[in-house]
Amino acid sequence: MAGNRKTAEVRVDGAPAPGRPWSATAIGQFHDCPLRYWWQKVERWETPSTTALVVGRAVHEALEQLLALPPEERVPVRGDEFLARSLINELALVEDQGLDEAEIREGAAASMTAYWQTEAPAEIEVAPDGLERRVDADLRGLPFLGHIDRIAVSDVGLRITDYKTGAPKPRFWWGYWRQQLLYAAALQELDEPVAEVELLYLKDPRQVTRPVYPAALHRALDDLETAHTERDRMSTAGLWEARTGPLCNYCDFRAACPAQRSNCPPPGGEQSNDILLKAGLTRRASEPNGE
Numbered sequence: 001m002a003g004n005r006k007t008a009e010v011r012v013d014g015a016p017a018p019g020r021p022w023s024a025t026a027i028g029q030f031h032d033c034p035l036r037y038w039w040q041k042v043e044r045w046e047t048p049s050t051t052a053l054v055v056g057r058a059v060h061e062a063l064e065q066l067l068a069l070p071p072e073e074r075v076p077v078r079g080d081e082f083l084a085r086s087l088i089n090e091l092a093l094v095e096d097q098g099l100d101e102a103e104i105r106e107g108a109a110a111s112m113t114a115y116w117q118t119e120a121p122a123e124i125e126v127a128p129d130g131l132e133r134r135v136d137a138d139l140r141g142l143p144f145l146g147h148i149d150r151i152a153v154s155d156v157g158l159r160i161t162d163y164k165t166g167a168p169k170p171r172f173w174w175g176y177w178r179q180q181l182l183y184a185a186a187l188q189e190l191d192e193p194v195a196e197v198e199l200l201y202l203k204d205p206r207q208v209t210r211p212v213y214p215a216a217l218h219r220a221l222d223d224l225e226t227a228h229t230e231r232d233r234m235s236t237a238g239l240w241e242a243r244t245g246p247l248c249n250y251c252d253f254r255a256a257c258p259a260q261r262s263n264c265p266p267p268g269g270e271q272s273n274d275i276l277l278k279a280g281l282t283r284r285a286s287e288p289n290g291e
């Protein structure tokens with residue numbers, strides 16, 4: 001929620017929000033700043049890729065392939081091979097975006113080195129269909145879609161794990177856990193109860209595991225419900241809340257945001273869109289699968 005941040009209602013010039021499934025990322029984006037969510041998810045603006053995003057995608061892909069091997073073959077040399085391949089793919093996708101290739105390679109290699117300090121992959125019992133698992137479920141009657149990095153069988157039951165290649169930031173902790181708890185709730189709906197959720201931090205190597213307990217699940221589901229109700233209200237009114245705060249310093253929509261500059265043109269109009277295009281953002285032509 002808004003906490004002690006300032007909020008302002010901004011009238012937008014655009015279509016109402018479509019009723020696509022929620023994702024954990026979209027719920028987080030909505031709670032951070034509904035106006036930014038509107039630009040990203042309703043108006044479908046894509047923000048430029050970053051070194052951190054490319055590193056994250058390459059490392060996730062390499063770990064998925066590593067964990068798909070029989071346990072005895074999950075050794076560092078295979079991880080490095082997979083990372084080299086995934087980097088070729090990911091670098092090709094961003095070759096014209098001016099990112100520093102050496103920095104990406106260095107970051108990816110550091111994450112892979114850190115991975116071996118967090119766990120022994122040969123000891124992980126991956127559950128059937130437990131890698132990059134897509135889950136579709138109705139949570140409190142609302143459609144939810146997620147992709148789970150890994151589902152494994154632990155001593156106490158199923159454990160779901162998320163790899164975090166960015167630096168751990170305390171202000172995002174609830175968002176990280178909310179994502180895992182919503183995945184646990186979705187699997188529970190599919191009769192696959194989850195006993196534990198886990199985060200593997202691959203920058204400052206650390207493994208954090210928590211039991212899934214009802215109060216935490218309720219809190220995560222409350223966030224989903226609140227986002228849905230608030231989004232409906234804002235969409236119907238055509239007024240979206242801009243929540244200013246420290247995140248504005250990293251926001252790709254800042255140049256066009258009326259909460260930052262009162263004489264900005266209305267979001268969604270031609271002038272506002274021109275500002276975003278000049279800032280290097282692009283607009284997706286087709287609808288994504290989820291929000």
Ligand code: SF4
Nearest residue numbers: 033242243248251257
């Ligand atoms: S600059 Fe701040 S208030 Fe404006 S859209 Fe971005 S996060 Fe929201």
